[in-house]
Amino acid sequence: MYFxxxxxxxxxxxxxTLSDIKSMxxxxxxxxxxxxxxxxxxxxxxxxxxxxANNIIKGASRFSKDGSYPSYPEYMTKSLLIxxxxxxxxxxxxxxxxxxxxxxxxxxxxLDNTSRRMLINLFIPLLAGGIYLLKLLDIGxxxxxxxxxxIFYGLALIHASKYxxxxxxxxxxxxxxxxxxxxxxVSFGLWFWAIGFGLAHIMYGMILWNKYDKVD
Amino acid sequence: xxxxxxxxxxxxxxxxxxxxxxxxxxxEDVNFNQLKELTEVTDGxxxxxxxxxxxxxxxxxxxxxxxxxxxxxYMATTAGEKAFxxxxxxxxxxxxxxx
Numbered sequence: 405m406y407f408x409x410x411x412x413x414x415x416x417x418x419x420x421t422l423s424d425i426k427s428m429x430x431x432x433x434x435x436x437x438x439x440x441x442x443x444x445x446x447x448x449x450x451x452x453x454x455x456x457a458n459n460i461i462k463g464a465s466r467f468s469k470d471g472s473y474p475s476y477p478e479y480m481t482k483s484l485l486i487x488x489x490x491x492x493x494x495x496x497x498x499x500x501x502x503x504x505x506x507x508x509x510x511x512x513x514x515l516d517n518t519s520r521r522m523l524i525n526l527f528i529p530l531l532a533g534g535i536y537l538l539k540l541l542d543i544g545x546x547x548x549x550x551x552x553x554x555i556f557y558g559l560a561l562i563h564a565s566k567y568x569x570x571x572x573x574x575x576x577x578x579x580x581x582x583x584x585x586x587x588x589x590v591s592f593g594l595w596f597w598a599i600g601f602g603l604a605h606i607m608y609g610m611i612l613w614n615k616y617d618k619v620d
Numbered sequence: 621x622x623x624x625x626x627x628x629x630x631x632x633x634x635x636x637x638x639x640x641x642x643x644x645x646x647x648e649d650v651n652f653n654q655l656k657e658l659t660e661v662t663d664g665x666x667x668x669x670x671x672x673x674x675x676x677x678x679x680x681x682x683x684x685x686x687x688x689x690x691x692x693x694y695m696a697t698t699a700g701e702k703a704f705x706x707x708x709x710x711x712x713x714x715x716x717x718x719x
Contacts (some may be wrong), residue, residue: 418711418718425642425708432643432658434651454700517647520623 435518435568437507440617445498451602453491454594460484461594477566483542496566518567526564529556550593554583554600569616575608628712629703631676636661636669639669641704644679644696653695670694 430436464480507514533556540548561576579600586596632638639659643650658665673679678700684691696704 418714422708422711422715425638428639428642429646429659432654433646513657516657517650558626 431512433518433567434570435522436509436616437512437519438512438568438612439502440611440613440615441502441505441610442499443612445502445609446495447602447605447607447609449491449495450605451598453489454598454602457484457487460487479497480617485541492604522564522567523565525562529560529563533557533560540550547590547593548587550597551583551586551590554586554596557600558583566581569612571608571612571615573616575604578604583593627713628707629707629710631672631678632704632707634669635659636666637673640669640673640694641678641696641700643697644694645701645704645716649682649693649695651691655694676700676703 460483460499497542504514513519533552536556536568537549540546540552557578558579558581561572561579563576565571565573565576582596582604586593589596623653632641636659640655643655643658652666655670656663656700659669661669670679671683674681678697680697682693682695684693
């Protein structure tokens with residue numbers, strides 16, 4: 405017995421060893437630099453975008469003859485598209501900014517196997533969704549734009565969650581549920597979009613920040 | 621009672637070898653530079669640990685090319701995976717015994 409105790413304290417502390425193993429497994433297979441602040445920033449931008457989209461739609465319906473849904477005037481579709489692209493670019497930039505910051509802090513490489521795998525797995529459903537959305541827009545099924553947006557984004561998050569912080573999975577489920585509900589209340593599309601991309605991101609960003617980033 | 625220490629594998633005593641096996645268990649293949657970043661040791665040190673694992677038949681080496689540069693990747697063998705899992709079980713049992 406004495407020998408065993410001596411042996412253990414000197415050579416192997418199994419608890420330390422196990423946590424060491426766990427951290428190395430995660431470090432080598434998951435992209436851990438995702439920042440909670442990215443989520444909060446992207447959520448705020450999404451809310452601002454939903455607010456401006458609402459203004460554009462309101463402004464346009466004043467000029468259309470009856471203002472009925474979904475007979476949008478041409479210029480409105482155009483300005484909404486520009487808004488959508490601008491939102492995407494700004495949101496990606498903000499998300500990237502905080503993630504780069506966190507990667508530097510954790511002293512983890514930004515571009516390696518883990519980030520590459522996460523991005524590939526995130527963008528497969530996203531790209532398919534993007535093309536699908538363009539086609540919807542093309543044939544004029546505007547009511548389906550926001551539910552499809554939410555559902556594809558949710559699927560992408562669930563798909564990517566195996567390669568980054570696992571919590572993202574639940575955000576994906578929330579987005580899908582919102583998207584499905586949106587299918588049955590299509591006239592509230594902008595509201596669902598604002599909740600899914602705005603509020604859910606902010607809420608999730610706070611949870612992630614609280615869980616992973618707050619220390620020191 | 622069987623002493624759980626007997627389940628521990630001497631080969632996995634070193635932190636570096638533990639790190640290499642951890643990475644290989646959750647990734648299909650890992651190359652030298654990735655292992656170096658993970659374990660934070662020098663080239664020579666890492667190479668000798670890899671050699672030990674290879675001699676024990678726990679990992680296999682695959683030499684390939686990216687363009688003209690050599691790219692050597694490592695994979696865990698079935699025997700290696702088994703041995704590592706047994707080692708983990710041993711560690712777990714030791715923790716339970718301490719409680």
